[in-house]
Amino acid sequence: MGETNVLERIFYGLEKPTDLALALLQEITENFSENRKIGKGGFGEVYKGMLQNCIVVVKRIIVSEHTVDDRFFDCEVKNLMKVSHLNVVRFLGFCSNTHREAIQFPGSADFVFVQKRERLLCFEYINNGSxxxxxxxxxxxxxxxxxxxxxxxxxxxxxxxxxxxxxxxxxxxxxxxxxxxxxxxxxxxxxxxxxxxxxxxxxxxxxxxxxxxxxxxxxxxxxxxxxxxxxxxxxxxxxxxxxxxxxxxxxxxxxxxxxxxxxxxxxxxxx
Missing domain, CATH: 1.10.510.10 (Transferase(Phosphotransferase) domain 1)
Structure with a gap:
């Protein structure tokens, strides 16, 4: 609830955009469910995030060994942090999360640890389309x-x-x-x-x-x-x-x- 309150405070202009917890973005998008998906492009998928008093958009950037490059993600976040204008979609925060998961080989008792990377951006929700x-x-x-x-x-x-x-x-x-x-x-x-x-x-x-x-x-x-x-x-x-x-x-x-x-x-x- 505390993390949700922080995001709502950012939404209403009471705090500046900041690093957001992966768990929060998972919660408000129902763990990136198909029901919450509102768009998809070459760079990622877009989900509607439901908070208690407002709606936001969460952009989940496609991450793979071929597409991920944190230089571009870092550059985008730095540029978005500078922006504040009526005619630019309002940036609310970002998430850069890397963690390890144990995955079992099919038909085997052996496990292998893989690195999971999540790169996400959060914006105000604009409901009239592009x-x-x-x-x-x-x-x-x-x-x-x-x-x-x-x-x-x-x-x-x-x-x-x-x-x-x-x-x-x-x-x-x-x-x-x-x-x-x-x-x-x-x-x-x-x-x-x-x-x-x-x-x-x-x-x-x-x-x-x-x-x-x-x-x-x-x-x-x-x-x-x-x-x-x-x-x-x-x-x-x-x-x-x-x-x-x-x-x-x-x-x-x-x-x-x-x-x-x-x-x-x-x-x-x-x-």
Whole structure:
């Protein structure tokens, strides 16, 4: 109960995100039951966590000898610890647990000890789904005024990441933008995020095709323009109401315009 109270206090902003016990995350997800699973991707599975007075999301990262790399997990946690913005999904805590279990060989009396590793992240629960579920044709899709506000919110969140905490998201796409009940967009999934001072990487295999800038896809070159390219694709999809593989040439011609507008973009005065 004490651990649950700590997580609720973090949820309500009374404490800062912190290390969470594996037992707590198992308890609130019914030991990661299928009934609590609400999503699955290349990096892991997502579960709904039920507390007494609130709902959270627990992302269970897939861990194996081929996929686990604590450098990436540590980097994601460090970046998430810095983030606090209306248009970014709120981070509540993490769990990095390693323990040993005894497993018996089938048909044998012998046991072998294996190392079990759990890497988990906890976030606020956004119950209106991700942006990709809402991009449809103009007749069945969102009103233009709503789309405009979504674009504006994404811009605010991305400007905050770039200009205030110097982070490149590196995987901006509609499925990584959640919408709350008021259709306020919130950027999520910082598994590939990097500090802006890093300018090159050797692999791009995790980047989603269609949203990846050519200079990164072809050469591994990183900059804030990688996010701006992804933003350009998202804006085109929101304006047209259609998902699809965009013409890279058309997107590239707009990146500079988006970048120029982005650097001067400010919140309007409240009424």
């Amino acid at each position: 942006l990709d579920k809402h991009i449809t044709d103009e007749l069945r899709g969102l009103e233009w005024s709503v789309r405009y506000e979504i674009i504006k919110g994404i811009l605010h969140g991305l400007r905050y990441l770039h200009m205030e905490i110097n982070i490149i998201h590196m995987d901006l796409k509609p499925s990584n933008i959640m919408l709350d009940n008021d259709m306020v967009p919130k950027i999520t999934d910082f598994g590939l995020s990097r500090l802006a001072k890093i300018t090159h990487t050797s692999g791009t295999r995790f980047i989603t095709h269609g949203y990846c800038a050519p200079e990164y896809e072809n050469c591994g070159k990183m900059s804030k323009k990688v996010d701006m390219y992804s933003l350009g694709v998202i804006i085109i999809e929101l304006v047209t109401g259609r998902k699809g593989d965009p013409n890279k040439t058309n997107v590239e011609t707009q990146v500079e315009q988006f970048t120029n507008a982005f650097t001067t973009f400010t919140m309007p005065a409240s009424n």
